[in-house]
Amino acid sequence: xxxxxxxxxxxxxxxxxxxxxxxxxxxxxxxxxxxxxxxxxxxxxxxxxxxxxxxxxxxxxxxxxxxxxxxxxxxxxxxxxxxxxxxxxxxxxxxxxxxxxxxxxxxxxxxxxxxxxxxxxxxxxxxxxxxxxxxxxxxxxxxxxxxxxxxxxxxxxxxxxxxxxxxxxxxxxxxxxxxxxxxxxxxxxxxxxxxxxxxxxxxxxxxxxxxxxxxxxxxxxxxxxxxxxxxxxxxxxxxxxxxxxxxxxxxxxxxxxxxxxxxxxxxxxxxxxxxxxxxxxxxxxxxxxxxxxxxxxxxxxxxxxxxxxxxxxxxxxxx
Amino acid sequence: xxxxxxxxxxxxxxxxxxxxxxxxxxxxxxxxxxxxxxxxxxxxxxxxxxxxxxxxxxxxxxxxxxxxxxxxxxxxxxxxxxxxxxxxxxxxxxxxxxxxxxxxxxxxxxxxxxxxxxxxxxxxxxxxxxxxxxxxxxxxxxxxxxxxxxxxxxxxxxxxxxxxxxxxxxxxxxxxxxxxxxxxxxxxxxxxxxxxxxxxxxxxxxxxxxxxxxxxxxxxxxxxxxxxxxxxxxxxxxxxxxxxxxxxxxxxxxxxxxxxxxxxxxxxxxxxxxxxxxxxxxxxxxxxxxxxxxxxxxxxxxxxxxxxxxxxxxxxxxxxxxxxxxxxxxxxxxxxxxxxxxxxxxxxxxxxxxxxxxxxxxxxxxxxxxxxxxxxxxxxxxxxxxxxxxxxxxxxxxxxxxxxxxxxxxxxxxxxxxxxxxxxxxxxxxxxxxxxxxxxxxxxxxxxxxxxxxxxxxxxxxxxxxxxxxxxxxxxxxxxxxxxxxxxxxxxxxxxxxxxxxxxxxxxxxxxxxxxxxxxxxxxxxxxxxxxxxxxxxxxxxxxxxxxxxxxxxxxxxxxxxxxxxxxxxxxxxxxxxxxxxxxxxxxxxxxxxxxxxxxxxxxxxxxxxxxxxxxxxxxxxxxxxxxxxxxxxxxxxxxxxxxxxxxxxxxxxxxxxxxxxxxxxxxxxx
Numbered sequence: 001x002x003x004x005x006x007x008x009x010x011x012x013x014x015x016x017x018x019x020x021x022x023x024x025x026x027x028x029x030x031x032x033x034x035x036x037x038x039x040x041x042x043x044x045x046x047x048x049x050x051x052x053x054x055x056x057x058x059x060x061x062x063x064x065x066x067x068x069x070x071x072x073x074x075x076x077x078x079x080x081x082x083x084x085x086x087x088x089x090x091x092x093x094x095x096x097x098x099x100x101x102x103x104x105x106x107x108x109x110x111x112x113x114x115x116x117x118x119x120x121x122x123x124x125x126x127x128x129x130x131x132x133x134x135x136x137x138x139x140x141x142x143x144x145x146x147x148x149x150x151x152x153x154x155x156x157x158x159x160x161x162x163x164x165x166x167x168x169x170x171x172x173x174x175x176x177x178x179x180x181x182x183x184x185x186x187x188x189x190x191x192x193x194x195x196x197x198x199x200x201x202x203x204x205x206x207x208x209x210x211x212x213x214x215x216x217x218x219x220x221x222x223x224x225x226x227x228x229x230x231x232x233x234x235x236x237x238x239x240x241x242x243x244x245x246x247x248x249x250x251x252x253x254x255x256x257x258x259x260x261x262x263x264x265x266x267x268x269x270x271x272x273x274x275x276x277x278x279x280x281x282x283x284x285x286x287x288x289x290x291x292x293x294x295x296x297x298x299x300x301x302x303x304x305x306x307x308x309x310x311x312x313x314x315x316x317x318x319x
Numbered sequence: 320x321x322x323x324x325x326x327x328x329x330x331x332x333x334x335x336x337x338x339x340x341x342x343x344x345x346x347x348x349x350x351x352x353x354x355x356x357x358x359x360x361x362x363x364x365x366x367x368x369x370x371x372x373x374x375x376x377x378x379x380x381x382x383x384x385x386x387x388x389x390x391x392x393x394x395x396x397x398x399x400x401x402x403x404x405x406x407x408x409x410x411x412x413x414x415x416x417x418x419x420x421x422x423x424x425x426x427x428x429x430x431x432x433x434x435x436x437x438x439x440x441x442x443x444x445x446x447x448x449x450x451x452x453x454x455x456x457x458x459x460x461x462x463x464x465x466x467x468x469x470x471x472x473x474x475x476x477x478x479x480x481x482x483x484x485x486x487x488x489x490x491x492x493x494x495x496x497x498x499x500x501x502x503x504x505x506x507x508x509x510x511x512x513x514x515x516x517x518x519x520x521x522x523x524x525x526x527x528x529x530x531x532x533x534x535x536x537x538x539x540x541x542x543x544x545x546x547x548x549x550x551x552x553x554x555x556x557x558x559x560x561x562x563x564x565x566x567x568x569x570x571x572x573x574x575x576x577x578x579x580x581x582x583x584x585x586x587x588x589x590x591x592x593x594x595x596x597x598x599x600x601x602x603x604x605x606x607x608x609x610x611x612x613x614x615x616x617x618x619x620x621x622x623x624x625x626x627x628x629x630x631x632x633x634x635x636x637x638x639x640x641x642x643x644x645x646x647x648x649x650x651x652x653x654x655x656x657x658x659x660x661x662x663x664x665x666x667x668x669x670x671x672x673x674x675x676x677x678x679x680x681x682x683x684x685x686x687x688x689x690x691x692x693x694x695x696x697x698x699x700x701x702x703x704x705x706x707x708x709x710x711x712x713x714x715x716x717x718x719x720x721x722x723x724x725x726x727x728x729x730x731x732x733x734x735x736x737x738x739x740x741x742x743x744x745x746x747x748x749x750x751x752x753x754x755x756x757x758x759x760x761x762x763x764x765x766x767x768x769x770x771x772x773x774x775x776x777x778x779x780x781x782x783x784x785x786x787x788x789x790x791x792x793x794x795x796x797x798x799x800x801x802x803x804x805x806x807x808x809x810x811x812x813x814x815x816x817x818x819x820x821x822x823x824x825x826x827x828x829x830x831x832x833x834x835x836x837x838x839x840x841x842x843x844x845x846x847x848x849x850x851x852x853x854x855x856x857x858x859x860x861x862x863x864x865x866x867x868x869x870x871x872x873x874x875x876x877x878x879x880x881x882x883x884x885x886x887x888x889x890x891x892x893x894x895x896x897x898x899x900x901x902x903x904x905x906x907x908x909x910x911x912x913x914x915x916x917x918x919x920x921x922x923x924x925x926x927x928x929x930x931x932x933x934x935x936x937x938x939x940x941x942x943x944x945x946x947x948x949x950x951x952x953x954x955x956x957x958x959x960x961x962x963x964x965x966x967x968x969x970x971x972x973x974x975x976x977x978x979x980x981x982x983x984x985x986x987x988x989x990x
Contacts, residue, residue, distance in 0.1 A: 034829060040362065041370075041466055047868040052464045091362040092561065094553075101578075127978075136981045157642070164340055165646050168962045171342035172650070173643040174636060175579050181344035228985075264639050269578035273639070277360070 001310065005303055012299030017077075019295040023288055024076050031282045033059035036089050039282045057089060057285075080292045090283040098274060099289070105177070106258030106270030109186055113193035114255055118248060121198050125205035126232050132210055141206070147199025155196045156265045159188055173267040189266040193259060204247070208240040215239070241312045249305040253297035257290070338962045342636070342652055348953040351631045353929075353942060354653050356638040360577040363561040366538040367457045367465045372938045375538065379940035380583050380633065381429075382541035382566035383590075385420055385451065386532060387601045390944045391608030391617055391933055393746055394892075395849035397536055398600040401426055401446065401567070401590070408529060415475060415511075416527050420535070422448055422518040423599065426590050429571040433550035443588065446567050448520040450542035452512045456503045457548070458539060461485050467539055473528040476510025483507060500545040527889040533848030536939075541566060569628045569943045581635040585628055591943075595626045602627055604931075604944060617931050628943035629930075648924065649679075651956040654947070655925045655932070663733045667922065670734065680927030680955070686934035687737050687745045687920050690845035691854065694722070694807065694914040695873040699835050699865055703789060704874070713773035714787075714816075715911035719758040720766035721810045724916045731803050735922055739915035741904045742844075742854040746936060748892045749851040749900035756908050759915060766814045778815020786817040792837040793820065794828035804841070832872065835865050841916075842872060846937060851900055852888045858912060859884050875912035928952040 036059060037050040054060045058075060062068045079086055085095040128140040164172040170188040212218065213236055221235050222228075258272030267273075271290065278286035343354070361374040369378050387400040397405050402420045409417040426446040428434070434441045455474070458465045459481040472478050484506040487494050494502060511523035524531060534540060547565035551558045562575055569589045574582035586592070591602030606623030613619065638644035641659045648656035658666050666676055672683040696715055698704040703711055728736035740756040743749045770778055780787040789811075791804055804820050811818045818839065823831070831837045846853050856862055860876035862869030883903045890896040907913070925932050930946040 030824060032829075035824075041464075049464055049466050049468075052461060056462075056464065091360070092559070131981050131985070134981060136978065139977075160643055160646065165650070166963065167966060168340040168650075168960050169338040169967075171340050171652075172646050173638060173640070174342035174647075176342075176344060178344065184339070184344070185342070265643065267579065267637055267639060267643070269576075269637070273578070276639075 001307070005307065008303045008306065009299070012303070015299055016292070016295045020077060020080055020288070020292060023291050024073060027284055027287065028063060028072075031284070036282045036284055040089055040091075076288065080288065085289045086285055088278075088283055089285045090277070090281040095286055095289050098286075099271065099293075102258065102269065102271040102274050103256055105175070105268060106263070106272060107255060108182065109189055109193070109262065109268055109270060110255040110259055112186065112190045113197070113259070114251065116190065117194045117197050117201065120194060121201035121205055122237070122244070124198065125202045125209055126237065128202065128206050129209035129213060129236070130228065130232055132213070137206075141203060144199040144203040144206075147195065148203065149199075150196075152192070152196045152261055155192045156261060159192045160265070163188055163191075173265065175266075175268045185266070185268070189259075189262045189268065193262055201247070205240070205244060208243050209236050212236045212240050242309060245308050245312060246305055249308050250301045252304070253301040254294075256297065257294055338964070340650065340960055340962070341956075342647065343634075348949050351629060351947045351949055353630045353633045353945070353947060355633065355635055355655065356644045356647075356653055357581070357635045358637070358639055358641075358644075360637065361581075364564045364572075364575075365463075365561045366541050366543060366564065367454065367463050368561070369538065370466045375938045376635070376940050377572070377581060377583070378538045378541075378564055378566075379568075379938075380570040380942060381564050381568045381572055382538045383426070383446075383568045383601075384536050384538060384541050385422075386536040388536060388935070388937075388939060389600075389605060390935075390941055391605050391612050393609050394748055395746065395937075397532060400536070400601045401542070402535075405532065408527070410527070411523075414526060416524045418522045418524070418531070420448075420451075420520040420522070422446065422451075422520070423590060423597070424518050425594065426567050427588050427593075428544055428565060428567045429586050429588060431547065431565045433544070433546040433565060436546040436550055444544070444546075445517070446542045447517040448514045449517075450544055451520055451540060452508065452514050453500060453503065453545050454540060454543040455509060455512050456480065457499075457543065459484070459509060460499075460503075462488075465539070467534070470528070470531065470534055471539075473524045473526065473531060474509060474511040475523045475525045476512075480506055480509045498545075498549050500549075529889060529891065530848060530850050530852050533850060536848070541568075570633060573632075577637075579637045583633040583635075585631045591627050598624060608933075612933070615933075617933055622931065629946035630942060633942060648926075651926065651952065651959055654929045654952075655923060658922050658924060660733070666924070667733070672924075676924070679959075682925045682927060682932075684923050684925060684932065684934050685920055686923070686936050687918050688845065688936050689744045689746055689849055689918075690843060691739055691742050691744055691918055692736075692841070692843040692916045693739070693742070694916060695840050695842055696912055697835060697837050697840075697872075698874045698876070698912055700838050702787075703838050705876075710773045712910065713769045714775065715914075716758050716909075717766040717769035717773065717814060718811055718816065719911050719914045720760070720762045720769070721814050721816075722807060722914055722916070723761045723810065724759070727803070727806055728917050730806065732917075732919075735920040736917035737920060739917050741907065741915060742857070742913065743851050743900070743904075744846070744854075744918040747846065747849050747851055747854070749897060749904075754904070756904075756915070758908060758911060763813060770814060770816070775815070778817070786815055788817045788819065789838050790819050790821040791839045791841075792828060792831055793822050793840065794824060796822045796824075807841075832864060835874070840872060844870070849937065852884075855884050855887065855900075855903055858907065873912040875910070877906065877910065880906050880910075926952070926955075928955070 033054050034050060037053045041049055041053055059072070061070055061072050061075065063072050065071050065073060087094055088098065124140070128137050131137050160172050163169050171185060175185045176182060217239070218231055218235055221231050226235070256271065258270035258275070260272040260276055262268070263270045263273035264276045274286065275290045277283070278290065357373055357376065359373050361369070361377055362371065363369050364374060364378050366378055366382055369375060383401045385400050385402040386397050386405055389396040389398050399405055401423055403423055404421070406418040406420055409419070411417060428443050428446060430442040434443055437444060455471065457463050458468060458471050459477050461481055461484070484502065487502070487506055511525070513521040513523070515521055522531070544565055547563070548560050551560040551563045553559040564572065567589065569586055569591060570583035571586045573584040574580060590597065590599065604622050604625045604627060606618070608618050638647070642661060644653070645656060645659045645662055647653050666673055672681065696703050699706070701707060703714060705711065707714070724738035728734055728738065737745065738759070740754050740759050745752070767777070770776070774781060775787050778786045791807065793800070793804060795801070801820060801822060808818045808820060844854065844857055857870055858873065858875045858880065859871065860881050861867060862871035863874050863876055864870070864872045865874045880903060883899050883906070887896055887899040887903065890899070921934060923934055928948040928951040930948065932945055935941050
């Protein structure tokens with residue numbers, strides 16, 4: 001298994017390199033160092049101020065290695081691979097510091113969404129599968145398809161209007177890290193996060209569970225006198241873990257990255273919100289760090305998923 | 320089972336009853352706390368660099384300036400800030416001009432640990448003239464990279480100081496490791512900035528530049544203690560100076576979590592608090608204003624001469640999205656707010672506040688911002704610019720006559736703008752409401768006649784036999800902006816001119832500008848200070864983009880205009896200056912390097928509990944003059960925000976009602 005993990009990580013390294021290279025090309029195809037400088041200094045900044053800014057931030061160098069030995073592409077790879085993230089182009093704040101500040105905030109939003117969403121989705125899908133081919137199953141699937149067809153933006157705006165404005169249960173937006181009150185600000189984004197994801201998850205898990213219920217081992221369990229609840233929880237749920245794991249484990253690393261739209265609309269200062277700011281401000285320094293971390297987490301997530309297969313199903317062997 | 324259900328219901332009841340939409344857990348209704356929102360985190364709070372409204376909203380409350388603006392008087396008027404008086408220009412025989420500032424003695428900085436650098440245990444010190452000289456040297460310092468070095472280069476020796484400093488840093492590798500003030504001292508300081516004692520500052524300009532006084536009313540020239548710059552270097556867990564300004568203003572920075580919350584608290588050591596007996600103009604509520612101020616409750620015996628500030632704490636909360644921000648204003652959680660496009664029709668009806676808003680006690684205030692939006696022609700273009708001579712001029716005049724600014728403002732800005740007749744907006748000297756630019760009235764027959772006279776009969780280019788084709792260059796690519804430009808294209812099509820929108824990336828657009836390969840563009844300018852010079856300079860030869868990299872993107876260059884400009888810029892606001900302005904206006908009227916579109920108008924909503932509010936227009940925070948009735952606010956907030964709980968119970972009943980039959984059926988069948 002160790003050899004498998006090392007090999008996967010080795011391949012993953014090249015994936016990350018490719019991502020970094022593509023990011024560099026895509027970013028500089030739509031923006032230029034002048035553009036970055038102008039965003040940082042404002043519309044009225046004089047050309048000489050823009051030039052000084054570019055020199056101070058290393059953007060005066062040529063883009064490609066064939067233009068000069070000391071070039072932006074080399075700087076880009078050097079700083080990312082050495083984890084020396086440098087400072088934000090927008091306001092010169094050290095990016096590592098902002099990552100430390102934002103990761104906790106993002107996790108305070110994404111972990112509850114993940115845990116509650118997973119719990120609710122498994123519970124509901126077991127419930128629906130339990131009552132398969134009844135009106136609960138049919139209406140459940142209908143509601144799931146409806147829920148997964150609606151854009152998260154509509155959930156956000158709808159919740160802000162209905163729950164916060166009309167019913168006045170929670171603040172429309174905002175954040176306070178004080179542990180005594182943070183739940184007040186996270187309740188609605190968590191609710192939206194859970195509801196917007198639960199439809200697709202329930203539908204998927206239900207299919208898995210319904211398929212499992214028609215298997216031989218379920219019939220055997222029933223014939224041995226196991227009750228329906230016991231069959232669902234101890235047999236069906238356990239055997240349906242592999243497809244669930246694929247979905248779940250892959251999502252875990254991304255919890256650190258935050259939720260772009262939820263954080264932006266609810267004013268939560270996490271890493272998702274920071275990424276949106278970086279895109280809006282042409283903050284290449286921050287954006288590349290976020291993409292770099294995202295690709296690392298993706299590679300990591302895939303390896304963990306593969307490893308988890310072998311842990312839950314002894315038939316799976318990693319070679 | 321029944322007990323479990325009771326417990327569950329009780330738990331839900333507790334959670335639901337604890338629901339509240341109040342975003343301020345620490346709200347203290349006994350104190351005057353002003354709540355406002357910001358959408359973009361300030362990039363920097365370093366006064367030498369900060370040049371955005373989001374930064375000035377913070378620094379303007381923390382830092383004092385030598386001069387300030389009168390809160391109520393319009394046209395804008397300078398008053399003394401921490402200077403004892405607004406200095407008079409003293410012309411010298413050699414052509415230079417001297418301004419003498421005298422600081423009020425006894426001003427002190429906010430308490431801050433940085434002052435320990437000047438003496439063990441020290442928490443503050445007096446504000447002295449050296450601090451302003453230090454800040455002026457920071458403006459010149461190439462490493463600080465201030466965006467406003469240009470106006471200050473009128474100070475004698477400003478550029479030379481920057482040169483000497485740069486040279487020393489290059490020659491001596493360890494020079495840069497020295498404390499900044501020692502580096503500045505080694506470079507010899509700025510020749511035209513003379514400190515004559517702790518409270519006297521003499522500024523010498525190489526040539527007359529009366530507008531320099533306005534720059535002394537901005538935070539660029541605020542006193543900055545050298546200790547703050549040295550101490551807050553970002554090392555050893557210390558803040559960076561960009562995030563930790565230290566000033567002597569009416570408020571100090573209490574919390575700076577710029578991604579979500581910024582808090583300012585009244586500064587107990589501010590001179591207005593420490594020395595109410597001075598009744599300094601910048602520290603007491605004014606007793607004079609303009610006509611209508613008394614009727615609007617902005618003047619009165621109970622107000623005039625009262626010590627500032629009224630508000631004890633200012634909380635800025637980050638709201639990136641406009642809809643939540645506006646809804647929180649309606650719930651009473653923000654005290655003032657602009658009107659978002661999505662709610663405009665609900666808020667404004669027949670150009671007045673809707674009855675629903677009035678019933679909530681909300682007040683609408685309109686103010687025309689000192690700025691101008693315009694369409695510009697590239698005057699170096701062979702078809703539309705100067706090389707085309709009279710033909711090009713007539714073409715520009717004809718195109719100007721086809722644009723209906725009012726219709727544009729009505730469609731795209733809900734009518735929030737005043738159609739512009741010249742570059743000068745209302746509130747600035749030289750603006751004459753009665754003035755009608757003969758080329759800024761929609762007159763299609765006259766436009767067609769001018770086109771004919773230019774040789775483009777019915778818009779046909781005789782060279783090609785097809786409609787004259789021009790291009791409108793922009794780096795805006797959103798569908799909304801392209802729709803706005805389509806309005807102009809359609810208007811010009813009416814007279815037969817075929818204008819194509821050429822939307823590119825910013826980089827490509829800049830390349831076009833550098834190569835002068837552009838014809839028509841849309842641009843705007845917001846005043847730095849309330850003087851016509853700040854608008855007319857945009858069309859001087861010295862500011863040409865093509866040759867000097869300045870903001871004159873139209874590349875207009877006319878020696879007569881420049882001569883008039885030079886005469887106008889050094890005069891005070893007198894009758895002669897108005898005559899010169901009229902001449903310049905007439906010249907632009909005929910030459911048409913710009914099609915002046917409109918002066919933007921801000922519609923701002925204020926809750927009734929916010930007192931004596933007068934919109935200021937420019938990026939100068941005036942919060943120290945505002946007041947709050949916090950009791951009224953608490954009462955209305957409570958009345959407006961009672962949670963509606965019955966839907967929670969209905970929802971619960973619905974879930975139980977839907978699932979219960981299935982569960983019961985299942986258990987019945989099993990038995």
